Amino acid sequence: MSEFRRFQGTARYLTSEGLEAAVNCALALERPLLVKGEPGTGKTLLAEAIAEALGLELIRWHVKSTTRAQDGLYVYDTVQRLYDSRFGDGDVTDIARYIRMGPLGEAFRSPERVVLLIDEIDKADIEFPNDLLNELDRMRFHVLETGEEVVARHRPVLVLTSNNEKELPDAFLRRCVFHFIDFPEPELMRRIVAVHHPQLDETLLAQALEAFYALRGMTRLRKRPSTSELIDWLAVLRSAGITEVLLDKDLPFVGALLKKEQDLTAFREFFAKSGGSRWRPGLR
Numbered sequence: 001m002s003e004f005r006r007f008q009g010t011a012r013y014l015t016s017e018g019l020e021a022a023v024n025c026a027l028a029l030e031r032p033l034l035v036k037g038e039p040g041t042g043k044t045l046l047a048e049a050i051a052e053a054l055g056l057e058l059i060r061w062h063v064k065s066t067t068r069a070q071d072g073l074y075v076y077d078t079v080q081r082l083y084d085s086r087f088g089d090g091d092v093t094d095i096a097r098y099i100r101m102g103p104l105g106e107a108f109r110s111p112e113r114v115v116l117l118i119d120e121i122d123k124a125d126i127e128f129p130n131d132l133l134n135e136l137d138r139m140r141f142h143v144l145e146t147g148e149e150v151v152a153r154h155r156p157v158l159v160l161t162s163n164n165e166k167e168l169p170d171a172f173l174r175r176c177v178f179h180f181i182d183f184p185e186p187e188l189m190r191r192i193v194a195v196h197h198p199q200l201d202e203t204l205l206a207q208a209l210e211a212f213y214a215l216r217g218m219t220r221l222r223k224r225p226s227t228s229e230l231i232d233w234l235a236v237l238r239s240a241g242i243t244e245v246l247l248d249k250d251l252p253f254v255g256a257l258l259k260k261e262q263d264l265t266a267f268r269e270f271f272a273k274s275g276g277s278r279w280r281p282g283l284r
Contacts, residue, residue, distance in 0.1 A: 013049035022179035037181030040226020069131030
C-alpha cells in the first residue's frame, strides 16, 4: 500500500473525529469512501477538502439518472468519426483518435495520484455500482474498439456520495468504508459559520442560530434548511445591514432558508396556531 498523509480537515472544512477516522481508514485500506448524509452537510465538499489536504488533483464525476458505468471509463465518439469521414481530412481509420476517457479513465491514466469524486452515485440505475466493481477491484479496463488495456498508474482516492435515493448493492458496500455525516450541533455550526463569516456580530449569530435550529425542529417541513443555506442567509442578513433576527412571522429573507411552497405555508400556519407572532419553545 502507498503511504498517505493523515487527513485532519482544512482551514475551510471543519471535521469531526469520526469523519477523520473514516477518511484515514479509507486511505490506509485504499478502499472507496462512501459518504451519506442529508443534503447540505458537506459530502461533496469533503472530496475537495481531501484533495486540498493531500495536495492532489480532484476529478469529478457527477452522476445522473442516465449515467452508465461505461461513461466513466471511456466514450467512443462515433458521431465525430462519421463527420470526419464525410467532411474532414483526418485519418478516420485511427479509432484511438475518437476515444475520450471518462472520469475513471482519466484517474487511471493520470501520472500522479488523484482524488476521484463520484457524486450522488445513488441517482443512477441500481446496476451502476455493480458494473463498476470489476474495474474498481482490478484498477484496469479494456478499450474494446482498440484493444488497449488502461491500467491505473496509481490507485485513486475514491470518494462516493449518496443521498439515499436508492439502496446500494451489498457486494458494492462490502468494498467501501462508510461514514454518515451527522448534521452539525450548534457548537460545531458556530465554528463553521466563523470560517465563512469571520467577525460576525455575536448577538446576530446567536439569534440566527436559534431561529435556524427552531426551523429545523418543525416537524411539518419537507426540506429542512441546511448548513449551506444558513451560510447564505447570514450573507444576505449582513449585506442588508440587519443586526437582529427573531423567529416570528416576519423572519427576514426566510426564502433563503425554506425552499418549498409547502414549507412556507407550514411556517405561516405555525405562527397562526401559536396565537402570536413570536416563537415559543416546544411548539412544533
